[in-house]
Amino acid sequence: MGKRIGLVVNPTSGKNRGGALGIEVANRLRAHGHEVLELSDETAEAARDRAIGAIAQGIDVLAVAGGDGMVHLGVNLCADTKTPLAIIAAGTGNDIARGLGLPVHDPIAAADVVGSGIPREIDVVRHVDARGDVRWFAGVLGAGFDSLVNERANTWPWPKGRMRYNLAIARELPGFRAIPYAVTVDGVRHETAAMLVTVGNGQSYGGGMRVCPDASFDDGLLDVMVLHDISTLEFLKVFPTVFKGTHVRHPAVEILRGREVTLEAEGIVAYADGERFLPLPLTLEVVPAALTVMVPAVPGG
The missing domain is CATH 2.60.200.40 (Tumour Suppressor Smad4)
Structure with missing residues (x-):
């Protein structure tokens, strides 16, 4: 059964390989019957707002393509929600992806994880400021x-x-x-x-x-x-x-x-x-x- 997958890509990650990898992943997911919602935008703030809207509408997975900075964005969108996060590792460091045993710079394997991987619950770290605003990190x-x-x-x-x-x-x-x-x-x-x-x-x-x-x-x-x-x-x-x-x-x-x-x-x-x-x-x-x-x-x- 196909999933509704929200996709946010950082095209400049991994020495500008992120965009190409994101396209390959999206094409493979669509070929396997999944619906892919393109949520990327000109700024990280605009992409974040689009992703928040997609999560509110009930997507099955939020996928982020890029380095640890994109993972950080995804963590802050999905932490303490029911929406799973999928990481398409396309950066130069990819520490979180490697730590979780995820494929790196491999669009076919990454797409397979997004579409047919299994969910794993992990701990994340929370900071709450004096105004009650919450920020998270995973690594x-x-x-x-x-x-x-x-x-x-x-x-x-x-x-x-x-x-x-x-x-x-x-x-x-x-x-x-x-x-x-x-x-x-x-x-x-x-x-x-x-x-x-x-x-x-x-x-x-x-x-x-x-x-x-x-x-x-x-x-x-x-x-x-x-x-x-x-x-x-x-x-x-x-x-x-x-x-x-x-x-x-x-x-x-x-x-x-x-x-x-x-x-x-x-x-x-x-x-x-x-x-x-x-x-x-x-x-x-x-x-x-x-x-x-x-x-x-x-x-x-």
């Missing part, structure tokens, strides 16, 4: 050196992709000093000077940096990774080990776990799922099974 939130690098990189129109991030690291690192933090986990307050603090529902961010290597999408807990104050030279030594997750063996790395986390620091803007989130201070809580995602019917397939 990792970073608040420290990494977010300062993002803030700097986002002011540059060139170069694109990873090179811009690497150049921002080179500019930010020489003058960087450890940041005074207060990190409160399930009511227990920790005060420290740290290079960065991450909060993970998923394991990785930034295209494979496994900052919270033991985090799980469905354990009802957040993993908080604190990299305490170390020298610039030591930081450069530790940094490459994050891609294997072995940085957690370093004596300056501390892992905390809990259901609610409050981060406090001056002048830090947090990034979540690769997107600019909110300035600190902020309180985050894990909401178990608050999001349904479509995953392959056969693991790895």
Whole structure:
């Protein structure tokens, strides 16, 4: 039986491959008898509004094609609703898709997951501001050196992709000093000077940096990774080990776990799922099974 599938595509993701991949997926879904509603628009805000309308009208699945930024949009549309989210991974990082075992840059396999995959409930992380507005993320939130690098990189129109991030690291690192933090986990307050603090529902961010290597999408807990104050030279030594997750063996790395986390620091803007989130201070809580995602019917397939 065919499904009504809403599709939002970021055409510029994955070095402009997102648009082509979205078209391939839509064509395959239609060939298999599904109705595809094109919800993309000129701006993310307009696409969001169209998707909200489609969800209100009762689509069977909302599919987003792009990188982690598009996943972030989809999470905020589908969290705490009955509408499943399907992820068509077309970005450069794709950390959430990889963490869920989804196909990457494979339109045929992605379309099969959208149309005939199985639903999986996962935890997502919620922030509620003073006005009662809610924001969600699914993967990792970073608040420290990494977010300062993002803030700097986002002011540059060139170069694109990873090179811009690497150049921002080179500019930010020489003058960087450890940041005074207060990190409160399930009511227990920790005060420290740290290079960065991450909060993970998923394991990785930034295209494979496994900052919270033991985090799980469905354990009802957040993993908080604190990299305490170390020298610039030591930081450069530790940094490459994050891609294997072995940085957690370093004596300056501390892992905390809990259901609610409050981060406090001056002048830090947090990034979540690769997107600019909110300035600190902020309180985050894990909401178990608050999001349904479509995953392959056969693991790895």
